Amino acid sequence: MMKLTDRDWKVFRIDEIFDDISRPISRSKNQYTSGDVPFIASGSSLNGAVAFCTPKGDERLDDANCITVSPVDGSCFYQPTAFLGRGGGGSSIIILRSLKLNRNNGVFLAMAVNHTTSKYQYGHMATSDGIKREKILLPVNENDQPDYQFMADYECELTQQKSKKYLNYAKNQLTKLGSAKPLKPFDELKWKPVCVNDIGDVLSGRDIYARERIDGQLPYVTSGSTNNGIGYFVGNDNKSKDCGVISVNRNGAVGEAFYHPYTALFGNDCRKLRLGLNDKYKYAPFFVAAMVSKQKTAFSYSRKLGTNRLKQLKVMLPVDDQSQPDYDYMEQYVKNKMIQKYNNYLRYLNTI
Structure with missing residues (x-):
């Protein structure tokens, strides 16, 4: 395993490393219809992609x-494909280009830049000129110049290790899931609005304020829309600790719901929904969580989803001949989807 500590390092200004620092043309994702070209904006996850769009006519994309x-x-991402960049205004992204940049060293350089730019925030946003003056730490070769080959080799080795680890994980998961089974399509099912209070118990969380948080390994679920709603990993403990429950955001990304088959702590900006299911249903709760999230458009920052509203909320679920939620169908549907996804990932790993 290559080690970062085996190298000499040196500080460089960003404009010494990148030949061109610019912003995209003025554009907003709301101007586009759905498509397959990533729209890169100021997101902090998913490589900054906030949507996938169809370019307008012969519109030129931002180069990969x-x-x-x-x-x-300050979130930084290497972009391996052409994209539509968010432009116009102070929140438009900043693009860094270099003739030395490639797919292998790009992720390494993006992380190096992010160590410096992570200090930026909404009240103190980055500018193109400011970015040029920022300094980053890079490994250097015998000529005291950035060692791009080491960066590429290190990133390739790390990627291979991660791919091998994921390959083993995916194969183990497929063994647990078994074989996919044929199911009726949604339009052939009987559906019914079901009250949340009739399928489970709604419980409150408990906040852990910033001054109280201790770094640790336990997920602390808040009210985000990504990463399963997990805001932090903490060493705290309190009565909100639970396992096998659905979190539903009452604040923040109101209405987003995530199933947590692992032990976690839950803040008061979300509610816990504990379904009345027996242990054989390990995947059906994912289906229920997705259907709860479908109702999020009925809520907003000014119309929160508190305990009483969540109890009274009705979600559409497939039902059996007795008009009861068909958890057997939901269980197998989710398993089929996971089997499909894992096989897709394995096929992708074989192409890289």
Whole structure:
């Protein structure tokens, strides 16, 4: 395993490393219809992609092989494909380009830049000129110049290790899931609005304020829309600790719901939904969580989803001949989807 500590390191200004630092043309994702071209904005996850769009006519895309920087929080990502970049205004992304940049060293450089730019926030956003003056730490070769080959080799080795680890994980998961089974399509099912209070218990969480948080390994679920709603990993403990429950955001990304088959702590900006299911249903709760999230458009920051509203909320679920939620169908549907996804991932790993 290559080690970062085996190298000499040196500080460089960003404009010494990148030949071109610019912003995209003025554009907003709301101007586009759905498609397959990533729209890169100031997101802090999913490589900054906030949507996938169809370009307009002969519109030129922003070229691949660059690093994008969010001026809002400094998030940095290497972009391996052409994209539509968010432009116009102070929150438009900043694009870094270099003739030395490639797919292998791009992720390494993006992480190096992010160590510096992560200090930016909404009240102190990055600018193109400011980014140029920022300094980053890079490994150097015998000529005291950035060692791009080491960066590429290190990233390739790390990627191979991660791929091998995931390959083993995916194969083990497929063994647990068994074989996919044929199911009726949704339009042939009987559906019914079911009250949340009739399928489970709604419980409150408990906040852990920033001054109280201790770094640790236990997921602390807040009210985000990504990463299963997990905001932090903490060493705290309190009565909100639970396992096998659905979190439903009452604040923040109101209405987003995630199933947590692992032990976690839950903040008061979400509610816990504990379904009345026996242990044989390990995957059906994922289906229920997705259907709860379908109702999020009925709520907003000014119309929160508190305990009483969540109890009274009705979600559409497939039902059996007795008009009861068909958890057997939901269980197998989710298993089929997971089997499909794992096989897709394995096929993808075989192509890289």
